[in-house]
Amino acid sequence: MTNEFPQALTIAGSDSGGGAGMQADLKTIQMRHVFATTVVVAVTAQNTLGVQDALALPTEMIDAQFASLADDFKIRAAKTGMLADVPTVQAVVRNLKQYDFGPLTVDPVMIAKGGAKLLADEAITTVKEELLPLATLVTPNLPEAEALTGLKAERPADMVKIGQALQKLGPKNVLVKGGHLGGDQAASDFVLMEDGTSFWMTSPRIDTVRTHGTGDTISACITAELAKGVGLEQAIRTAKGYVEATIRDTIQVGHGHGPLNHWAL
Template sequence: MINEFPQALSIAGSDSGGGAGMQADLKTMQMRHVFATTVLVAITAQNTLGVQDAMPLPKKIIDEQFASLNADLKIRACKTGMLADTETVETVVANLKQYDFGPLIVDPVMIAKGGAHLLTDEAISTVRTKLLPLADLVTPNLPEAEALAEMTIENNADMKKAGQRLQALGAKNVLVKGGHFNDQKQASDFVLLADGSSFWMSSPRIDTKRTHGTGDTISACITAELAKGVSMENAIRTGKAYVEATIRDGIQVGHGHGPLNHWAV
């Protein structure tokens, strides 16, 4: 019976403010009844007002975290979040090729809610060419999809085109999140599955600044569901519903872009 309980892995940076990054992943996976493990790759000094500083961790300790998990646990799905710089991305890619931690969800974290850049331009290129080909699912927001697909996204047709470009880069499934279209009453996301089928997911747009960590949360929820053996489509739909609930049933924390309510169901 050892290691029969669903286990998932977050490969990400730490958010000292607790709303995003590895902290959001841990809270989400716990709420989805999955045992969460971590590979910490960077540390940030951060709160709801912004990111004050960030520091990547050395390659050696990142490698050792991967090896330690592989030696003892049975990871059934994993996700990446903030990866900071090129060396970190390459280190993570090398370890993901070495160890089987189940389906890989890539949340290509690039820019924080306050505008701070969390991924260098060179690292974006490395994500595009080396990490995306390993991804079972990539979950970019609109600015991230524009950077990875190397195009401008102005409407739903552009979202579909970007999804196709990302799939052509190697990602098996693609979720392009449309939350940055602020002029629309609905928050609509485009999903392109590995078999070529696609669908849209929409939810009412909620007027709030309490949205810090939405990308981390939806990707972590999907990862947790996959760890439980749920299909990709159902995992994505569950992730969308969970994030909508965490925004709708908000909490008042911090003076800036506040966190989600991960207790929401």
Template sequence: MANEFPQTLTIAGTDSGGGAGVMADLKTMQERQVFGTAVVVAVTAQNTLGVQDFMALPQKLIDEQFASLAADLKISACKTGMLADAAHVHGVVENLKRYDFGPLTVDPVMIAKGGAALLADDAVATVRDELVPLADVLTPNLPEAKRLTGLPLDDKEEMEAAAVELQNLGAKNVVIKGGHEATPDQASDFVLLADGRSFWLSAPRVDTVRTHGTGDTLSSCITAELAKGADFESAIRLAKDYVTAAIAHPIAVGHGHGPLNHWAYNQGGTI
């Protein structure tokens, strides 16, 4: 019967280098055995060395992508990534309110791994006020959590306080990624669930520059697991393991911040 297979949606920008954005999302979804679809919001000229240029698509074309998917497919979970500017964030929010694509994971992408801005400064408030309240799972890294809350996040206690603040803004479940934290041996994320339970997820820090697309990969893995019926805690824990394996077993692509090895987890870390 049509539409029985789990289907997911990424709403984001492309990465011509293949390591992040829509490309990383679809690779992850495929590896987690769901059928991935995409609404492309922006197109980038990008490689492992950085983002050379990008252009957001006309809102009419974005609206038509949403309508096209809703007319034919049965999306069980969705996620957002790069949304470019305030107008496009607002347009995506309106579509998310119009169509039921299951639980929403919001990755509030603001800056690329190489430092290029992927979200206009005036759009941060729109993400905070319009998009975050729709999030079933919110997955900011430390710089993004700082921008959204205004808190310094210099230690674990402040990360925990920021998660509470993000939940107060409307996000149900919050994952603050600690990959930017200056700890030499552990990469620790703080998780605050909708029911008030909280915990830390830690993994050994790997000395590598091949971490391009980490946030996209985590959020799309969560999305895939939710589409298959996993509860939020299980989806988050598995996504952490998936990303850890993808970083720990790198592939040599590009001369800069290389991509993750998206198939490492499913093949026991081998390539």
């Protein structure tokens, strides 16, 4: 039974504040009873007030981490988060083509909650052309979806068009997170599946600033569920419910955009 325990991989940047990035991924995957492995591609000096500094790791170290994992683990699902710049995106793409780590969820992280850039402008094209075609699922928020497609979302119907445009870029399935659209609902999220079916997920708006790491958490939860062999639609719905709970059952940490409560069930 060696290596039969569900194992997942997060490919992302480190958040020293612990609320987002790789730290949020690790906490989420652990809470879903899946063993988490990591490829660290960048390090940030970050807290709930913002990102003070960031450093991308050498691509040789990224390659070495991928090779090390492939030598020992049986990874059944993977996700990407912060990818920093063009060389980093290209290194990740190269390794994902070399190693089979199961279905890939791409969280196209571009801007931190406090406004700092986590993906260079010139790397957006690289993500579109090289990474998205490898994705089983892409999970952008509205600003990220607009940057990838060039379309604007002013009402829910626009999210459908954006989802269709994203799917044409290569990912089999699309989750467009609608939290930035405003209104009485915290997030009217639109999901477009590979077979052409679609569905919406909504939740009541919770008045809080403690939402740091929501995108990382939902994509990590989906990845963990996929590693357990759960179907994609159920994995997405489970992740939506988990994120709602992490926001609703708040914890008081930090002075800015506080973290989620990853202990929530």
